[in-house]
Amino acid sequence: MADKISVRIDGEYVAAQQGQTILEVARAGGKFIPTLCWLENLSPVGGCRLCIVEVSGVGRLLPACTTPAQDGMSVTTNSEKLTQYRRMALEFLFSERNHQCAVCVSNNHCELQSMAQRLGVTNVRYPYSFPKMRVDASHERYVLDHNRCILCTRCVRVCAEVEGARVWDVSGRGIHSLIVSDMNRPWGDSKTCTSCGKCVEVCPTGALAEKGFGVEEMVKRDRKVRRLAGRRGGHV
């Protein structure tokens, strides 16, 4: 049995176990911390920086999804400063690619969109970069639209950790980063893809969708995938 520790979250003492992340402890205590790249039972990567929290005695903000909770830690999950930074992180995501919600398959069922609404992002203060992005419709059942991708790598992780097919990864770097299947060949030509659709279900945006759905029609159901992910022993 893991060691018991005690953590203070927003002033309340919460019992936790050694090895749990701040996010896990906070969620178990009924606290909401915004997340986007994190998905229950997949290994956390700390990429989107939405889950940042203040830890007293630490000068910088820490991502709750990858930071282990420690005995006696005092964590603030919500403050004016945190909200500012979280909004900024979202605005950067919107300005990086082309998010025209009105014509997106995921409109009204999108985690990026609903997070922006929840955190009160009403406008984007940074210039949009309007990159020219491809749409890969070569797979017989699914589509990948790079215009909507936020590079959260949920698809990469679910494919490798749950399905075991290891189809996806991130290529390039910085602003030129792109999700690729196999050796950057069309998805439909992939020899490793099993067409299981797990990546589509966990993708938080309209980047991965099933064919045959129109604007607003793509509703993702990730519950089964999360449950399946929870059955494996530990993180890969």
Place this chain on the structure above:
Amino acid sequence: MATTAALNALSLDEQSFADRMIAAYAGTPGALLSILERIQEHHPHKYLPPEVLEYVGDRMDIPLAQIYGVVTFYALFNLEPQGEHTICICRGTACHTRGSRNLLQRLRLELGLPEESEEGADKLCVTTPDGQYSLRTVACFGQCALAPVVEVDHAIFGHVNEQALRREVEHLAGRKA
């Protein structure tokens, strides 16, 4: 870029070289980087063809997407055959203020290479269709005092102007015969 054409099989020499490198670096940290670097160095055109990457991925049980991610992350890897000669122009801040953009434009004109594309302007690597010259850019050579800096076939030249650059390229052309 992405092709669906059937891949050429690896030559026996390429295979055995790859196998030796994989064996030599197995278990060391960053093995994949060292292996790919050595294989690229070994290739007559200093690049990593897709079939080589597939072979290495298969042998090392590394997913293709991950290998592709690695070779596109590090600027040192080439996915296209490189020219006989490589001319690398620094586009760092110091060199930029000393006119490296003009050097780049001049060389493009002389070599008949296309204008800068919109995307990927940060990392340039183009090769002339005859396979003679590869033109690249780098973000800083760490020789800013010599700005503008150009590297021609691994030799560094400082305070380069258009005339000097042309002389060097003509010199290469003379040597190639």
